Amino acid sequence: MDEAPAASLPNGSDGQRTRWKYLDNILNRLGPFTDPDWEHGEAAIEGLSRAKILVIGAGGLGCEILKSLALSGFQDIHVIDMDTIDVSNLNRQFLFRQADVGKYKAEVAANFVEKRVKGAKITPYCGKIQDKDEEYYMQFAIIVCGLDSIEARRWINATLVGMVDEQNPDSMKPLIDGGTEGFKGQARVIFPTMTSCIECQLDMHAPRAAVPLCTLATIPRQPQHCIEWAHIIAWEEERKDITLDNDDPEHITWLYQKALKRAQEFNIPGVTYSMTQGVVKNIIPAIASTNAIVAASCCNEAFKLATNTNPFLGFPETDNYMMYTGDESIYTYTFQHMKKSDCPVCGDDSIARPLQIDSNFTLQEFLDSLAERPESQLKKPTIRTEEKSLYYQFPPDLRQQTQPNLSKKIYELVENGEEVAITDPAFPLQFKYKLIFKD
Amino acid sequence: MADLPPPVQGPTAKEKKYDRQLRLWGPTGQRALEESHILLVNSGPGVVGIETLKNLVLPGVGYFTIQDSAVVSEADLGVNFFLEERHLGGSRAEHTCNLLKELNPDVQGDFITEPVESFLAKPDSLKPYTLVIVAAPIRPELLAKISAYASANSVQLFYIHSVGFYSHFSIHLPPSFPIVDTHPDPETTTDLRLLKPWAELIMFAEEKTKSLDTMASDDHGHVPYVCLLLHYLEVWKKDHDGQQPRTYKEKTEFRDMVKKAARTDNPEGGEENYDEAVAAVLKSLNPPEPSGAVKELFKDPECLLLKDDASSFWIIAHAVSLFYTKYGVLPLPGSVPDMKARSSDYIQLQNVYKSKARKDLAEVLDSVRFLERNINRSTPIEEKDVEAFCKNAAHIKLVRGRPFQVVQAGETLKWGDTAKSLAQNLTFQDSLIPLYIAFLAFDEFTAMHDKDALGGTPRAPGETNPEVDTEKMTGIAFKIMDDLIKEAGTFIEDPDYSEAKTWVGEYVQELVRAGGAELHNIATLTGGLVSQEVIKVMTEQYVPVDNTCIFDGVKSKTGVFRV
Numbered sequence A: 001m002d003e004a005p006a007a008s009l010p011n012g013s014d015g016q017r018t019r020w021k022y023l024d025n026i027l028n029r030l031g032p033f034t035d036p037d038w039e040h041g042e043a044a045i046e047g048l049s050r051a052k053i054l055v056i057g058a059g060g061l062g063c064e065i066l067k068s069l070a071l072s073g074f075q076d077i078h079v080i081d082m083d084t085i086d087v088s089n090l091n092r093q094f095l096f097r098q099a100d101v102g103k104y105k106a107e108v109a110a111n112f113v114e115k116r117v118k119g120a121k122i123t124p125y126c127g128k129i130q131d132k133d134e135e136y137y138m139q140f141a142i143i144v145c146g147l148d149s150i151e152a153r154r155w156i157n158a159t160l161v162g163m164v165d166e167q168n169p170d171s172m173k174p175l176i177d178g179g180t181e182g183f184k185g186q187a188r189v190i191f192p193t194m195t196s197c198i199e200c201q202l203d204m205h206a207p208r209a210a211v212p213l214c215t216l217a218t219i220p221r222q223p224q225h226c227i228e229w230a231h232i233i234a235w236e237e238e239r240k241d242i243t244l245d246n247d248d249p250e251h252i253t254w255l256y257q258k259a260l261k262r263a264q265e266f267n268i269p270g271v272t273y274s275m276t277q278g279v280v281k282n283i284i285p286a287i288a289s290t291n292a293i294v295a296a297s298c299c300n301e302a303f304k305l306a307t308n309t310n311p312f313l314g315f316p317e318t319d320n321y322m323m324y325t326g327d328e329s330i331y332t333y334t335f336q337h338m339k340k341s342d343c344p345v346c347g348d349d350s351i352a353r354p355l356q357i358d359s360n361f362t363l364q365e366f367l368d369s370l371a372e373r374p375e376s377q378l379k380k381p382t383i384r385t386e387e388k389s390l391y392y393q394f395p396p397d398l399r400q401q402t403q404p405n406l407s408k409k410i411y412e413l414v415e416n417g418e419e420v421a422i423t424d425p426a427f428p429l430q431f432k433y434k435l436i437f438k439d
Numbered sequence B: 001m002a003d004l005p006p007p008v009q010g011p012t013a014k015e016k017k018y019d020r021q022l023r024l025w026g027p028t029g030q031r032a033l034e035e036s037h038i039l040l041v042n043s044g045p046g047v048v049g050i051e052t053l054k055n056l057v058l059p060g061v062g063y064f065t066i067q068d069s070a071v072v073s074e075a076d077l078g079v080n081f082f083l084e085e086r087h088l089g090g091s092r093a094e095h096t097c098n099l100l101k102e103l104n105p106d107v108q109g110d111f112i113t114e115p116v117e118s119f120l121a122k123p124d125s126l127k128p129y130t131l132v133i134v135a136a137p138i139r140p141e142l143l144a145k146i147s148a149y150a151s152a153n154s155v156q157l158f159y160i161h162s163v164g165f166y167s168h169f170s171i172h173l174p175p176s177f178p179i180v181d182t183h184p185d186p187e188t189t190t191d192l193r194l195l196k197p198w199a200e201l202i203m204f205a206e207e208k209t210k211s212l213d214t215m216a217s218d219d220h221g222h223v224p225y226v227c228l229l230l231h232y233l234e235v236w237k238k239d240h241d242g243q244q245p246r247t248y249k250e251k252t253e254f255r256d257m258v259k260k261a262a263r264t265d266n267p268e269g270g271e272e273n274y275d276e277a278v279a280a281v282l283k284s285l286n287p288p289e290p291s292g293a294v295k296e297l298f299k300d301p302e303c304l305l306l307k308d309d310a311s312s313f314w315i316i317a318h319a320v321s322l323f324y325t326k327y328g329v330l331p332l333p334g335s336v337p338d339m340k341a342r343s344s345d346y347i348q349l350q351n352v353y354k355s356k357a358r359k360d361l362a363e364v365l366d367s368v369r370f371l372e373r374n375i376n377r378s379t380p381i382e383e384k385d386v387e388a389f390c391k392n393a394a395h396i397k398l399v400r401g402r403p404f405q406v407v408q409a410g411e412t413l414k415w416g417d418t419a420k421s422l423a424q425n426l427t428f429q430d431s432l433i434p435l436y437i438a439f440l441a442f443d444e445f446t447a448m449h450d451k452d453a454l455g456g457t458p459r460a461p462g463e464t465n466p467e468v469d470t471e472k473m474t475g476i477a478f479k480i481m482d483d484l485i486k487e488a489g490t491f492i493e494d495p496d497y498s499e500a501k502t503w504v505g506e507y508v509q510e511l512v513r514a515g516g517a518e519l520h521n522i523a524t525l526t527g528g529l530v531s532q533e534v535i536k537v538m539t540e541q542y543v544p545v546d547n548t549c550i551f552d553g554v555k556s557k558t559g560v561f562r563v
């Protein structure tokens, strides 16, 4: 019998798997919901120790995910994060200390967990997920995401869907994604091309509607309107040459004072420094408890998936999404989010997604609306029909050429029911929409 | 930059560190956290209690103490993130406490290595603590003792259990646990009183809608929708014998009337303020009725008949109920949602609502002072507490805390007033009550089995012989279930009864499979849930679980019910 697999696991100091005694109860025993043919015991233990797993994000969720994966018996863990540690992370990102402020999150987190959990190898990469190519992502068995950016989620989702090769079952990488906001959060499991994907679920995360510019410019009513005015209008007018740095206290103070003065002119109460920071940086409240809940739920699914110790979310035709709410008692809603056949990422390529629009809109207004629409959320769109280029962000000469179209009305540029293709530098794919005139 | 206001003091170091949580529970919640002292009673192999503490140390709880007499074993290193190899053979409480303290230098931590039996035997041993968390397993007589102490001293008690893919926790709160600051969804809190406007609001609306038909288009498009609705309600009443739209049908007719009145001969082809008015009709044209929970609060004996030592909550509640009896409405909260309007009009409208809210508050405050004199209260209630009550009056929650089930070996459980609803819900698809029953059976099993002949440590089912233990524990679970059905006075027919039995049996089997051990993920998740509830209870904000929560990590679902 080959003893090597067991020996490769972190052993107790007595040379046995005493450290993993509790975990092994589950790995060595069948349960009422396990497949009767499940290869438990050594095979499960070996599978777990060999599974290479990637964690995207080493922030509030990432810290928890790294710890929980290491203590679930995963031994080959990789982590990507481009951020450095800020003092406001310390209320929940428990792998970081005051002395670590300014250092790379991925590196500090990896070192910490490696030191605490003997036998776990954690490989950090301090940079962007976009730096890595398909070959890199292909090496992993599972990818767990703990991000606060929708854009990054959509990028990795599209990349993983694009990697699927029907001839090669290994090319399908399960994606487990967690997200939190205050007392709320979600954990979901995606099997690219088989289940509903992040893009299919995009409307579950509608962006906050922007305040119209004319309100900011002429009729502010809320303290937030005054802050946005300082942020978007006053800064441009008075400090155009300085790049606004959200983390520079002098910049925030300037915005705060501008906003406060404007608020006083209009008799609007309530502008504070903290609110200014919140509006400008789009701060989302975050606490340790919710991170623990959502991250652990993701790791629980990863563990079940890697070991088959119990049924996992995301198995086709079963639940794949857990929604969590903790402010009023505790409530979870676990359900199957259905795949959308017209999903621009995982749907049928030939189907263009219908999009209701006002044909009186100018092209500029339409493009602006794409940023806010829950189903598109595109910030830098380039758009063309089958015949003509409507607007190009790049290269500069094409941009100049198509610029005049921006002020034209939609009905002057396209027919009702015509298909357009939209690309955005943030995503490695093309979105196809069929424009339906509302009027 | 002479025209700018004087420079401000930026946020303090503490405000910076806690920024992301202060946006949820604010400085008062934070102060409450910092004034708490939590005791964790720990003995088994698990870390669910430690994971709970982690999420409380990070946001800055004042003080925590771990009672645990165990020494660090090899197996602890496979589950506990707050232990290292060099701690093997040392005190588990001490080393875990030290590594937890590293997370936040503002938090004090302490440990007790004395065995729980002798620790609890000492008089006043629980006195320093504001909240106690007990992680299973624990001998039932000890849990009963802590529970009795919690009842007698209004100390909050949590009992947690995490085994394999499952977990459960129960909260024992004082019999009257009110929450004023429930943080309801802002969507649900708007109370515009459009069907019960007061003189100043009517006057304001009349002024803003004077010569509405002949208004210049820019003015017309900036009339606040509150004024529009009040105006059109008057128009409607003229055609409907002075009656307001009441039924759904009338309201939709009214909505169409408002919709038709919008001007469309402009480049936008409509008016935003009219769109807002139309959208608000069904939501806002409701009589300002307090919720059933609030009406119930007013009928509570503690509210009706104030005792001499009544808490400030009940005094204010009584005063607000007097206001409600007199006017048929709660005091006005006074906030106005954002709406299309000129700045000055909007600020004026805000002030109309705010001054009415202040007037209502003054009246409630007068009653409070009167009641204080009546019961000879020495310290006056702070005005800000009365104000907070008036602002949130429609959303106030009162939790009636009670002791949870403590299983005693060989004794039949008594369910009391929860028996009926639990028995009824037992057979619902997705009900987690069968899992709760399996957990109770787990407790009874451990109460009856010792690890060794010394009678010290309880033995969990499945530690050594899962088949035998499954059979025993299934028998216990079936008896608990049958007793529950019997006490409820109901009868569950087949196939429902057999199905419920199957569920209970499967849960038992899965629990036994773990052999009393935790999976780290489930312990972390449960520690997250429990710490969240501890924060709610300590800050008296948001709404806590009443009183038992179950997590099923196989299906990834939670359930909450009252036992």
Ligand SMILES: [Zn+2]
Pocket (backbone or CB within 6 Å): A196, A197, A198, A199, A200, A201, A339, A340, A343, A344, A345, A346, A347
């Ligand atoms: Zn999709």
